[in-house]
Each structure stands twice: as C-alpha cells, then as structure tokens.
Amino acid sequence: MKKWVSSLLAATLLLGACTNEEATETPETSTTPETEDTAFPLTVTDAVGNEITLEEAPDAIISMIPSNTEILFALGLDEEVVGVTDYDNYPEAATTKEKIGSFEFNIEVMTALQPDLILAHESSWSSAEAGLQPLIDSGVQVFVVDNAMSFDETYETILDIGEVTGKSEEADQVVSDMKAQVEEVASKLEAVETPKKVFLEASGDPEIYTAGQGTLNQELLDLINAENVVADQEGWLMMNSEEIISRNPDVIVLTYNYMENAVDAVKxxxxxxxxxxxxxxxxxxxxxxxxxxPGPRLALALEELAKAVYPEIMND
Incomplete structure (x- = not known):
C-alpha cells in the first residue's frame, strides 16, 4: 500500500517562518564529549524527546531534509546515505541517491531502501510521524534532528548527527572549521564604525517576508556588524513595500533564488x-x-553575506 505523508522541508527561510515557534522549547539531544569516539550500543534522546538505541553505527541512512544530508556528506558518510529528498542538490553526489519525495515522501520507496537509521527533522515531525510509524514498528530507528535557529544550535546538530552515526571525531572537526571561518569573517568587520542598515528579504512580492530578533538572520547580521532594519521586531514577519521604503536600508539582500530577475524586480x-x-x-x-x-556551509553563508554588505572590506 502506498502512503504519502506531508513532509514540510525547511528548505527556505520562508518555510522556516512557519515552524520557528514550534521549535522554541524542546528537549536537548545528548552528545558525547568532543574528544571521544562514539561507543555502541548507543542510547540517545532526540529533539522531540524520543529515545532510540543503536546497536551499531548505521550503514543505511535516509535523510529527510537537505541540511541533514549536507551534514552526513561532510562527515564522510557518502556510501551510507541511501535516500534523500528531491530537493537535495549538494554535494553533487547527493543528487545520485534514491529520492524519497519532496513535500511528500513515499513510504514504499523508503521501506525498499531497508534503512537502519532515518534522520527526520523537528520542523516537519508533526506531519511525518504517523507516516513513519510502520518503519518504526518494524525496528527502524528514527532520530529527529533539532530545528537549529542559530550557529550554536547548528554546531550541536552536527555533533548530534556525528554521534548517532559513529562520526563524532569528524563532526568535531567540521564544527571547529566552521568556527574558525566565522571568526575570520567577524574579525574583518568588527572595526566597522557605522554599521550599514540591511533588509534581508526571504521572499518577493506579493508576500515579502523578513526576520527580526530571535532568528538566524539576526545572528548573521550581528556577526558581520550590520544593522537589521527590522531589529525592533520579533521573529518572522511580512512587510509591505511602503514600510521597507520608510526604513530605507543601505543594502537589500535577497536570500531566495526562485524568481528570475529578482534584483531588477525589487529595483x-x-x-x-x-x-x-x-x-x-x-x-x-x-x-x-x-x-x-543550518549545516556545514552556514559559515560560507556568513562570508557571502559579508561580501554583499561590505564588499569594500571583504574584497580588499
């Protein structure tokens, strides 16, 4: 029997806007000390409070969101990843993996892949849980990954995935490299005397979304010493053109690529x-x-944003 289950993929910040409030208070996932290798059998508690036990490191993993997939590949689990979503496009090797669906996933395909670990995501768990129950009942371990909303939470997510896959040492190195890159970017901009006013646009007309305090967008701008023009607001919000004009940003950064000629359309x-x-x-x-x-390339995102806002410094 084919069963299709809605699986909201937090592939854009706009979709993240719909799930941020759900992810504010959740149980912390357990992580091993950074210097220790993962020991199996391993019992862990995931982002929604479910406890799972892994007898050994998994060798057939399904990822239900692109950020999880990027983390898995960064940890060197190329061969262990057997299934990904239709949206998974990085690294290139991920595009060759079996597809389990997009906003809906196909339980028949997932079952045929015979996974021993499924990495789900907190943002879509409410819609995915029921559909995954047959696999859970059959003994497949499902680990729900935290909906990371900051760099620190992203680091913890990488360490958590490293733990459940037996790649704690590799995860520690990925996090260390990210922190070094973030520090390098931030240090270049800490002497900026007059921060530029920035509007981060997550979707275009007719529904223009942006984000204020308590979001990853705000942290990105704080780290590059820029001023969020909606820093007086909390969370995600929709704005009209008149309000954007009145706030008069020095820089407008579009964090979406689904529209052709989006820059010209804004102008x-x-x-x-x-x-x-x-x-x-x-x-x-x-x-x-x-x-x-929220994965290994988040530090690269910070650098790209810094170049967009302060090209005169970053490109020097």
Missing part, C-alpha cells in the same frame, strides 16, 4: 527609487541554499 517596485540600496546599486542576491540550511 522596479514603485517608490523604491527613493531607497538608498537601490540608489547605490546595493540590491544583492545570495545563494539561497547556503543561507537557509
């Missing part, structure tokens, strides 16, 4: 010729995947 909005970012030709489109996936 052509009525009244936007009054906005400093348009006048200074500072409407920049950045890579959506790296800026919306």
């Amino acid at each position: 052509a909005r009525p009244g936007f010729d009054q906005v400093t970012a348009v006048q200074q030709d500072a409407v920049i489109e950045v890579n959506e995947d790296i800026t919306t996936r």
Whole structure:
C-alpha cells in the first residue's frame, strides 16, 4: 500500500517562518564529549524527546531534509546515505541517491531502501510521524534532528548527527572549521564604525517576508556588524513595500533564488527609487541554499553575506 505523508522541508527561510515557534522549547539531544569516539550500543534522546538505541553505527541512512544530508556528506558518510529528498542538490553526489519525495515522501520507496537509521527533522515531525510509524514498528530507528535557529544550535546538530552515526571525531572537526571561518569573517568587520542598515528579504512580492530578533538572520547580521532594519521586531514577519521604503536600508539582500530577475524586480517596485540600496546599486542576491540550511556551509553563508554588505572590506 502506498502512503504519502506531508513532509514540510525547511528548505527556505520562508518555510522556516512557519515552524520557528514550534521549535522554541524542546528537549536537548545528548552528545558525547568532543574528544571521544562514539561507543555502541548507543542510547540517545532526540529533539522531540524520543529515545532510540543503536546497536551499531548505521550503514543505511535516509535523510529527510537537505541540511541533514549536507551534514552526513561532510562527515564522510557518502556510501551510507541511501535516500534523500528531491530537493537535495549538494554535494553533487547527493543528487545520485534514491529520492524519497519532496513535500511528500513515499513510504514504499523508503521501506525498499531497508534503512537502519532515518534522520527526520523537528520542523516537519508533526506531519511525518504517523507516516513513519510502520518503519518504526518494524525496528527502524528514527532520530529527529533539532530545528537549529542559530550557529550554536547548528554546531550541536552536527555533533548530534556525528554521534548517532559513529562520526563524532569528524563532526568535531567540521564544527571547529566552521568556527574558525566565522571568526575570520567577524574579525574583518568588527572595526566597522557605522554599521550599514540591511533588509534581508526571504521572499518577493506579493508576500515579502523578513526576520527580526530571535532568528538566524539576526545572528548573521550581528556577526558581520550590520544593522537589521527590522531589529525592533520579533521573529518572522511580512512587510509591505511602503514600510521597507520608510526604513530605507543601505543594502537589500535577497536570500531566495526562485524568481528570475529578482534584483531588477525589487529595483522596479514603485517608490523604491527613493531607497538608498537601490540608489547605490546595493540590491544583492545570495545563494539561497547556503543561507537557509543550518549545516556545514552556514559559515560560507556568513562570508557571502559579508561580501554583499561590505564588499569594500571583504574584497580588499
């Protein structure tokens, strides 16, 4: 029997806007000390409080969200990953894996892959849980990964996945490398005397979304010493063009790539010729995947954002 189950993929910040409130208070996942290798059998508690026991390191893993997949490959688990979503496009090797679906997943395909570990995600767990129950009942271990909303939470997510896959040492190295890259970018910009005002646009007309305090977007801007023009707001919000014009950002950064000629479309909005970012030709489109996936490339996202906002410093 084929059963399709809705699986919200947090592949964009806009989708993340719908799930942030659900992810504010969850049990902490257990992690081993950074210097120790994972020992099996291993019992851990995941992001939604479920306890699972792994008798040995898994050798057939299904990832239910692109960020998990990127982490798995960064840990060197290329051969162990047997199934990914239709949205998984990085690294290139991920595109060759069996596809389990997109916003809906196919339980028949997942069953045929005979996984011994499924990495689910907190943001879509409420819709995925029932559909995965047959696999859980058959003995497949499902670990729900935290909906990371900051760099620190992303680091913990990587360490958690490293633990359950027997790759704690590799996870520690990935986190160490990320922290070094973040520090390098932040140090270049800490002397900025007049922070630029930035509007991070997560989706275009007719529903323009952005994010304020308590979001990863805010942390990204804080780290590069820039001012979020909606820092007086909490969480995710939809804004109209008039409000954006009144806040007059120095730079507008588009964190979505689903629209063709998006930069030109923003510049052509009525009244936007009054906005400093348009006048200074500072409407920049950045890579959506790296800026919306809490994984190993998040440090690269910080660097790309820094170059978009402060090209005169970062490109020096």
